[in-house]
Amino acid sequence: MKRLDLTLAAQPLAQTLLALAGNSVARRALAVELLVSQVRWNALVNLLQACLQDMGADAVRALLIPQGGTPLLYRASRCPAATVDTLDALQRLGGLLHDDAEAAALARQPAEWERDTFPTTKPTLQHWLNTGLSWAVGSGDLARVAWWVRWGADLHYQDAAGCNAIQAASTTAMLDWLLAQGVPTDGKRRWDGHVSNTLARNGNYAALRCLAHHGADLSDLGWTPLHRLVALGSAPDLAQALNGPEQAAWRAQLGAGDGWGRTPAMHAAQQGVVEKLVLLRDAGADLQVPWRDYPLMHWILESGEPEALRWWLAQPGVELEAPMGSLSDTPLLAAVEQDALPMATLLLESGADPHRYNNNRGCPMNSARSRAMLELLVAHGGQVEHLGRDGTRLWLGQPLWDEREPGWLVTCTPDEFRHHHTPRPGRHNGEDVTTAFLVAMIESGESAYGAGEAFGLNRSFSDTPWQHIWNADRFGQSLTGLPDGRWVQIGGEHEDGYDPDFFIYADVIVHTPPSEPGGAWDRRVFAYPEDVFPPTDSHTATLVDGRIIVIGCLGYPAHRRPGETPVYALDTNTFQFQRLECMGTAPGWLHKHQAQLVAPGVVEVWGGERCTGANQWQAVPGRWRLDLARLQWQAAEG
Incomplete structure (x- = not known):
């Protein structure tokens, strides 16, 4: 069986996929999806050009603008691997809509509950173009933004949901450019309010400074003068205020909450500026005051600044595994979910447990979003x-x-x-x-x-x-x-x-x-x-001397044998199974348990549940050991 080589040059890759897809429009759509997911835009253009020759413009248009789906022009507008040349090529192949009727015909139809719950914008050509502009704004590439404006997108649009171009900006440079063009900042989305609210919650202080520089109204944030100074000013400015002739007035605001209930110290922590945190602490701020269920550690992790985290961990009374939020996340779990490698590294080096679970069965090991994070966790005992x-x-x-x-x-x-x-x-x-x-x-x-x-x-x-x-x-x-x-x-x-x-x-x-x-x-x-190896799930698999020892199973109800414990050995050279007939007192028909090699040829199991009858289960009591040399079960002492 020959595997598809995705490293092929654009033209050969497109030809290979066309041969695999045949004349089926649905299969060619799969080929398109594969090339987009692998960011092979040049190969995609080659494939679509070939489709134009043997399928016609209408079929290619359906691939470019799938009914109710995301147009390829949108996806290319945000993808870092695409360029304006990519947009031009997709447009020449038919990737742009022409009128309101096309926009209405190809738009996703909201479900009845959505129409009754959320404001909707009529699917018009202008709205379609403005949406494409938002995707380009999200890329941070001014050339792609200009491309959409050239084709008729309105840089100053605002739809029924309160969305506009400002809210799509992902970089401070893009935000600054949009503000310089006079794009309004008064759009208010139902789920996160004005753009200033979103930026403040996300801790994007550079963007907030940009808004302030352009004269945007930040009154929605509910900041005191001290909040504003901490958020937008420098450490020397803060030092002058807290220690100057008006220090009493400034220090009176140390415990004040803003519109979201956050103190000035929390803003300093979310910036990760140790100098500001020290100034606030020395002026009398209580850094142990939580925000809802979150200690200051939460905001320091949000900053992504390892030096701030290093400083905080060195402070008296700070707990490495302090629970955060309603699910009692650990700081390491929060860093892992943010894919913050430097922060996770520091926590692991300080002794954080990669296996500690929160109240929702989440732990660092099962919450990673990148291979690099997993490799880091495994390197520290995960x-x-x-x-x-x-x-x-x-x-x-x-x-x-x-x-x-x-x-x-x-x-x-x-x-x-x-x-x-x-x-x-x-x-x-x-x-x-x-x-x-x-x-x-x-x-x-x-x-x-x-x-x-x-x-x-x-x-x-x-x-x-x-x-x-x-x-x-x-x-x-x-x-x-x-x-x-x-x-x-x-x-x-x-x-x-x-x-x-x-x-x-x-x-x-x-x-x-x-x-x-x-x-x-x-x-x-x-x-x-x-009869060699039955359907098996919720078991354990332990490597022992070149064999994988499979213990336990949930299985189909008809296959369960209360009192028995299924044990199989998989040879890792031949990948053949052998059923092991074991003696002694076994733990029973168990599943969702754990197993560990505790001595040469001895596997210990514990936890989980065991079947005691039809649809009857009980927790597995104690610990049990299987001696593979003697094929003997026994209860573990203690």
């Missing part, structure tokens, strides 16, 4: 057992659950889908069943439903039997690292039991990382007869 579904996908070079890339499905032909989409048992122990379809599903992260839609598989809830579609979008799937760098996933379930796509897998996916940065992962799938 264990892959805590990765969770999204963390596992990041670790294995796959898109996150909410960033699926269905375009990968174009690498599988309709015939390959037809022959290989149904999950099946292996014909023998460890049969390599890898196909283009299975690899495409792994790379895309697509669900069974999404794949069925992409390949036009007609399914009805009344179908008997149900047409299951193999996919890698699973819960309860284990991940085990091998010494040679490969990663092994075992079993898992797709969807919940009430969904017709619910399925528990009895397969193994082996991921081999690329040999060089930017290369492709190798993915292999192995299947098993059910």
Whole structure:
């Protein structure tokens, strides 16, 4: 099976994808999605030019401006890898609308509840152009903003929802330019108010200074003079005020809250300026006063300034794991969610726990949004057992659950889908069943439903039997690292039991990382007869002397055997399974437990639940040890 080489030059890549897509408009749309997700804009233009020759302008226009979807011109307007030349090419291919009727016909139709709840702007050509302008403003590229203005976008627009170009600005330079053009700042969105409110909440003080410089009204912020001085002034200015002849008046404002309830010290912390924090503290400000459920640590983390964090951690009484917010996030969890590598590094070096969970089962290891953050956590003792579904996908070079890339499905032909989409048992122990379809599903992260839609598989809830579609979008799937760098996933379930796509897998996916940065992962799938390895989920998988020991399972109700504990050994050389018949007093039919190698050839399990009868469960008591040399279970002492 030959993998698609995304490093090909633009023209060969476009030709390869056209050959894979064939004459199907839907499959060519997948090819478009793949190229956009991989930011291969030149290849995309080549592909669309070829489509124009054999499909005609109307079909290409449908690819450029999908019904109810995001136009390619919008996406190129914000993407750092695109340029004005990209916009010109897409426009020449038909990417611009011409009139109000087209805008209305191609607009997404809001649901009834949306129409009754939110203000809507009539889909006109002008509104369509203004929206494209907002995407360009978000890129920070003046050339792309000018491109949209040239085609008729109104730099001074404001829609029914209170949105305008100012609110789309992502850089201070863009904001300064817009203000210099006279773009109004009085737009007020229902979810975050005026632009000054948004900037203040986000701690964008450079942009707030820019607004103030242009004379914008900041009265909505509810600032006292001290708030304004801390937010917009310098440390020497603050020192002069707090220690000058009018110091009493200034110091009287130290504990005042602004319109959002924040004190001046919180603004200093969100800027990450230690000099201001020291001045405020020495003047009498109480730095331990929380904002709602958030200590000052929250605002220092928001600043992204490691030196401010280093200073704060050195202060008396500061807790490294102090809970923050209603979910009791740890500071490390907050830094991880912000993908703030320098802040996370400092916290980890200070001893922060990468496995500490909040009240919503979130922990640093399962909340990372980048591979670099995961590598940092693992380097400081983070264990892959805590990765969770999204963390596992990041670790294995796959898109996150909410960033699926269905375009990968174009690498599988309709015939390959037809022959290989149904999950099946292996014909023998460890049969390599890898196909283009299975690899495409792994790379895309697509669900069974999404794949069925992409390949036009007609399914009805009344179908008997149900047409299951193999996919890698699973819960309860284990991940085990091998010494040679490969990663092994075992079993898992797709969807919940009430969904017709619910399925528990009895397969193994082996991921081999690329040999060089930017290369492709190798993915292999192995299947098993059910009497060799049954459908398995919510188990543990522990590497012991070249074998992965799989313990426990939730499984289908009919497969559960209360009192028994299923144990299997996977040979990491042959990828063949062996069922281990164990003796002694076992912990029972357990799942969602934990396991650890505690001595040579001895695995200890604890936690989770065990089945005691039909739909009857109880917490697994105590700890249990399996001696693999003797295949003997026993309760662990103590």
